[in-house]
Amino acid sequence: MFGYMIKRLIQMVIVLWAVSVLVFVMMSFTGDPTFMMVPLDATDEQIAQARRILGLDESHLVQYWRFLSNIAQGDFGRSFVFRQPAMTLILERLPATLEIVFLAMVMALLVAIPLGVYAGANPKKPASRAVMAGSLIGISLPGFWLGMVLIFVVAVKLQWLPSSGRGPTTEWLGMRVSFTSWEGFRHLILPAITLSVGTLAILMRIIRAEMVEVMKQDYIKFARAKGAPAKVILFKHGLKNALIPLVTVFGLMLGDLIAFATLTETIFAWPGIGKLLVDSIYRGDRPVIVVYLMFVALMFVVVNFIVDVCYALIDPRIKIK
């Protein structure tokens, strides 16, 4: 276990370093943020001064070195736009994103597991085929389209749920969150549904495919021979054996969802890190983009680690090493 942690830590450092190089290269060769900072009628002198303040007048190597050593000290610089530390900006917006992502994941799991287990245990039943057909639609629906349809139908026509913004937030574990109040929770629902549909469909298909295989195994028949009821057979003996691929994909999708909730946040004007990223790209707000990318990379490493731990928890034959 100790060796494993060390290995993971080293891996994390390497990943983060690689990302820092990529990010720096990308940043340096795409666009110049100076012109976003100075007035349109700025003189050459003013522009040169701005470049000096931003540190853009030095060689790339020096710039990179400064960039890297700042990062190593936890200093990601200040947002050009907000004049605040970029890290603070991200951390402020993070709870909003985590909130819709986790709600979306919980919804996806709550629907995908029972449906996938049912469809996998009874692959020939018409209801299972219907579920499978439905999942194909779910996978092929573009998220932005679904979001707009939901806004149009549920928010505008039926006026059941709000269509944009975060609603009231309250302080919870030092973060500002919406789900603690009813009104805030109502704001969460539509974005979360939009975000969950594709994931739900994919998870369900994975569970189904895995369950079809698991149900053919001898130990399932042996459990039936013991007189175990369907519930025990499906969920104790069946589902647990189908979990490894589910956890793998779940991990990948969780990272994906946090990282790329961008579209959904934009559609619903949800003030999360995805929306912050889009805004920062428009404004060429480099430090924010850098923090965002580093953060996403870090998150993938952490999720990977959690996935590994889950493997070991599920299957006694898998040892963490």
Add this chain to the structure above:
Amino acid sequence: MSNNEQHSKPLLRVQELRTWFYTFGGLVKAVDGVSFDLAPGEIMGLVGESGGGKSMIGFSIMGLIDPPGRIEGGRIEFNGKNIAGLSEDEMRVIRGKEIAMIFQDPMTALNPLYTIGNQIEETLALHTALSARERRAKAIEMLHKVGIPQPEQRLSHYPHQFSGGMRQRVVIAIAMIAKPRLLIADEPTTALDVTIQAQLLRLMRQQVVENGTSMILITHDLAAVSQMADTIVVLYCGRIVEKGPAEDIIARPRHPYTRGLIDSIPHETAENDGPKQRLSQIPGNVPDIRKLPPGCAFAPRCSRASERCRMQDPVLMEHNAIAMGSGKLRPHAVACHHPLAVSP
């Protein structure tokens, strides 16, 4: 106790059982018109070559035939009640408690993700009102009985930490722990080496006698069955070719197929240096069950086959035989146009 009173009434009566599989390659009549009775406390050996339908008889009794297979006809009377075609919910209360089955392959019968303690106690949790502590005590006792050393520690181990032989013992323990009235043992020892085989068979026999359990011992090893069983049923291509008291079948087989099986038992007394030298082998192979020849299915491999055998299905006909142990008259039946002569 009550065994003696009921001795005339069979615990299990299988009548004209037909279990068929509808496959792409054609209709597989895995079990085709099989009938036998099993008295309380009786041990019946079910023998035949691979693919003969032995396991499918067991699964049919358990109600565990899944599509593309189905029980096409016949009755399975357990304790006077037909259990063929009962719903999954109705079978559930019988499985594990009344009828238990030891699966053929110990490597795959246990769930890899749960401790064997969990899997042994599961049967008790399903069928008894015992407390967790009582279940644990029983599981330890059962593991001890099947010869697993240090059962207390072993309870918390996972199947992959056990050898094949140990796993088979666990499977046997699971099947026997709720003291079923009928135990179907599907090749309980073929995966194991010879010394362990004998030891486990002895153990199972002892348990069966202790609890008054009836047992169907499925095997393709006539030698094992001859030491254990009261009666023997010989299966070939889904049909019974011969059945009767065990001693009688071994001493005076009437069907050429049974004779062939007996002759292929390895003899340790043979002058050949290899103790496992087979004396003779039945010529040819088991035919494709989807394309059985007309007439007797064994005819193509039989030295006694005549034109009649290739045209007409022989029916199972009873001859009377005396079971040596009890001195009672027990039927010995054979399905053959040219049965072997009874040499006294």
